[in-house]
Amino acid sequence: xxxxxxxxxxxxxxxxxxxxxxxxxxxxxxxxxxxxxxxxxxxxxxxxxxxxxxxxxxxxxxxxxxxxxxxxxxxxxxxxxxxxxxxxxxxxxxxxxxxxxxxxxxxxxxxxxxxxxxxxxxxxxxxxxxxxxxxxxxxxxxxxxxxxxxxxxxxxxxxxxxxxxxxxxxxxxxxxxxxxxxxxxxxxxxxxxxxxxxxxxxxxxxxxxxxxxxxxxxxxxxxxxxxxxxxxxxxxxxxxxxxxxxxxxxxxxxxxxxxxxxxxxxxxxxxxxxxxxxxxxxxxxxxxxxxxxxxxxxxxxxxxxxxxxxxxxxxxxxxxxxxxxxxxxxxxxxxxxxxxxxxxxxxxxxxxxxxxxxxxxxxxxxxxxxxxxxxxxxxxxxxxxxxxxxxxxxxxxxxxxxxxxxxxxxxxxxxxxxxxxxxxxxxxxxxxxxxxxxxxxxxxxxxxxxxxxxxxxxxxxxxxxxxxxxxxxxxxxxxxxxxxxxxxxxxxxxxxxxxxxxxxx
Amino acid sequence: xxxxxxxxxxxxxxxxxxxxxxxxxxxxxxxxxxxxxxxxxxxxxxxxxxxxxxxxxxxxxxxxxxxxxxxxxxxxxxxxxxxxxxxxxxxxxxxxxxxxxxxxxxxxxxxxxxxxxxxxxxxxxxxxxxxxxxxxxxxxxxxxxxxxxxxxxxxxxxxxxxxxxxxxxxxxxxxxxxxxxxxxxxxxxxxxxxxxxxxxxxxxxxxxxxxxxxxxxx
Numbered sequence: 206x207x208x209x210x211x212x213x214x215x216x217x218x219x220x221x222x223x224x225x226x227x228x229x230x231x232x233x234x235x236x237x238x239x240x241x242x243x244x245x246x247x248x249x250x251x252x253x254x255x256x257x258x259x260x261x262x263x264x265x266x267x268x269x270x271x272x273x274x275x276x277x278x279x280x281x282x283x284x285x286x287x288x289x290x291x292x293x294x295x296x297x298x299x300x301x302x303x304x305x306x307x308x309x310x311x312x313x314x315x316x317x318x319x320x321x322x323x324x325x326x327x328x329x330x331x332x333x334x335x336x337x338x339x340x341x342x343x344x345x346x347x348x349x350x351x352x353x354x355x356x357x358x359x360x361x362x363x364x365x366x367x368x369x370x371x372x373x374x375x376x377x378x379x380x381x382x383x384x385x386x387x388x389x390x391x392x393x394x395x396x397x398x399x400x401x402x403x404x405x406x407x408x409x410x411x412x413x414x415x416x417x418x419x420x421x422x423x424x425x426x427x428x429x430x431x432x433x434x435x436x437x438x439x440x441x442x443x444x445x446x447x448x449x450x451x452x453x454x455x456x457x458x459x460x461x462x463x464x465x466x467x468x469x470x471x472x473x474x475x476x477x478x479x480x481x482x483x484x485x486x487x488x489x490x491x492x493x494x495x496x497x498x499x500x501x502x503x504x505x506x507x508x509x510x511x512x513x514x515x516x517x518x519x520x521x522x523x524x525x526x527x528x529x530x531x532x533x534x535x536x537x538x539x540x541x542x543x544x545x546x547x548x549x550x551x552x553x554x555x556x557x558x559x560x561x562x563x564x565x566x567x568x569x570x571x572x573x574x575x576x577x578x579x580x581x582x583x584x585x586x587x588x589x590x591x592x593x594x595x596x597x598x599x600x601x602x603x604x605x606x607x608x609x610x611x612x613x614x615x616x617x618x619x620x621x622x623x624x625x626x627x628x629x630x631x632x633x634x635x636x637x638x639x640x641x642x643x644x645x646x647x648x649x650x651x652x653x654x655x656x657x658x659x660x661x662x663x664x665x666x667x668x669x670x671x672x673x674x675x676x677x678x679x680x681x682x683x684x685x686x687x688x689x690x691x692x693x694x695x696x697x698x699x700x701x702x703x704x705x706x707x708x709x710x
Numbered sequence: 711x712x713x714x715x716x717x718x719x720x721x722x723x724x725x726x727x728x729x730x731x732x733x734x735x736x737x738x739x740x741x742x743x744x745x746x747x748x749x750x751x752x753x754x755x756x757x758x759x760x761x762x763x764x765x766x767x768x769x770x771x772x773x774x775x776x777x778x779x780x781x782x783x784x785x786x787x788x789x790x791x792x793x794x795x796x797x798x799x800x801x802x803x804x805x806x807x808x809x810x811x812x813x814x815x816x817x818x819x820x821x822x823x824x825x826x827x828x829x830x831x832x833x834x835x836x837x838x839x840x841x842x843x844x845x846x847x848x849x850x851x852x853x854x855x856x857x858x859x860x861x862x863x864x865x866x867x868x869x870x871x872x873x874x875x876x877x878x879x880x881x882x883x884x885x886x887x888x889x890x891x892x893x894x895x896x897x898x899x900x901x902x903x904x905x906x907x908x909x910x911x912x913x914x915x916x917x918x919x920x921x922x923x924x925x926x927x928x
Binding site: 375377378379380382383386521522524584585586649653656657663 | 722723725727729733734735736836837839849883884885886887888890891
């Protein structure tokens, strides 16, 4: 075990060590009278960003060094192992985990970039939030690699514990505390349900490893009516419910709206982006690799349809930006579940494409929301006449909204097209039909943004300050991808196909 | 009930489809309290140090002709013979109401008052999410209201000016009010204390209230 098992998760070990060193550094220095109690949040943000970008890059064994992430990342731990089972089959590394982790690190880096200016504008000296983000990232890396129910649960709990704290980041604002408390109670509840499901599975089967579960469930029909499998059915159902809580699908979405709205905008950004990748990756491994059965397809079909419908209809009635984006997030999870519930390799591929494009669009939107929040940008109506005050930002937001609405040829259209294509391919015609109808409905509130920015004049003009350079770079990169993805999508399609194959084979 | 649901759904759909900026802009003004009739005053409770052995008298009645409410009485710093010995200071009175309000869309409290030169204290109570488990005491936020003598004026107090207090003393913290969880409001005065400029000391007091509104001032 010690020959390879500590070498392969070197990025995770590096991140843990970096986080601990950062924490010691900031605690010692921030309480230092000699240096006049310096505010360290910006300092720690850059160091955190450095530690995250150090992680992305592995060298293929027996091939020329092929370095991914050439845009912003430094070369990092060249782990010699790219396919391995670690720690007595508790963790796994393969193409699926590798690319998911790279993507996750990119998103964490983007979030830290977005928060560089946020703390300064808010006068929030909360350097511990960066440490929490790094710890959260570490736990998500472990979650993606988890190959055992216990490892999975431990990683989920590590992630959740970090997440319970950061919505209440603004300690002096009770709305933020309320959001943190709500998320803590409901998150703990869902974790409890998940663990109960895991314990039932272990109680009825006796194994927790995903590979062994997959071998046991091949050809084993899990139905409610099979007397021998009712315990297994309930166990898997509890696990599914636990996951659905965490991914904010309908009907387990209630907590998301108040938590997204009450949390600081930076935390809302993180909520919308990061957990989706890790939890969906984990769900794919659990339900398509281990517990593959058509029984769950019906549950996920229902959740997908309900999420799409609620996300489309409820968002129309919103006039607050964060709440609208929360409903939009719920709707998009519904679309992603189309690919997930199909249960085919193409379905997994479409899910991965959808996640990737959704995350990029969300980074773009929240970067704009964070840039505009200097004048308390809270309501959609505050965007009135933005085209006259800041035309470049208006074009950026317009393109992103068109992409959200699935207007061709933008990236959002490509992801949705492929998701519906997969649904039709596996015979889920109703799913595809409802998806198309809900996209049409959602166009109303996405394109409403464009109408307000270009054609409406508010009573009071709000003049926004120029945004910082880091956010503008991030916006440029994500907008470039959203706009020009359709020109050359094949490398991305190949990567996601390889990820799906490595999961299923 | 179904008809009401259908009508509200149709209204929401019409609003969503019409794309009017007015529908998306929250209201800039909201009437919170009026004091025109006796029925409006029922929700307000009068309190004073008399409950604990003080000798202050107070009442809150409707001035039917003008459609206003009159909070008046006599402040006294003396204590009765068998007064509650735990009360250290006497000479305070106030009116309060318990009502859940959502002031999230607003940033100012405005009230039309005719005073007597005294300085009153406006109180907003919000739900307490940070207290000990089982604690029911709401958070209290207070701001001074200077009511000019014998003339009607509209006093506007930004919500940001309300300070967190505990038993009359300012709490030293940078807390921000959660305006979405207001549980009650009140107006009070004391015989001693208050900023300079206002009348102080025991004696008669009279505050006439026309309305209290919440405003969104940009």
